[in-house]
Amino acid sequence: MHTIKKSLIKLCNKLQIFTFCSVIFVPKFHITTYLRVEYSEKHTRREEIVDSIAMNNPRE
Incomplete structure (x- = not known):
């Protein structure tokens, strides 16, 4: 369960950040980290x- 939660959080972060990265320029790891700090x-x-989401889909 905890692993799924972590994966989903990562996915949410990626989806959230990717849009901004593509606006700024090519998505790079340090930009992702920077934006993650911005959106903390x-x-x-x-x-x-x-x-x-995890509670609606209780799947291991």
Whole structure:
């Protein structure tokens, strides 16, 4: 369960950040890290959304 949650959070982060990266320029790892810091305030909300997704699809 915890692994799925982590994967979903990663996916949410990627989807969230990728749009911004493509606007700025080619997605690179350090940009992703930078933007992740920028969006750290929203991280809690993203985790909550991921929690409800995981609860709706309880699959190991």
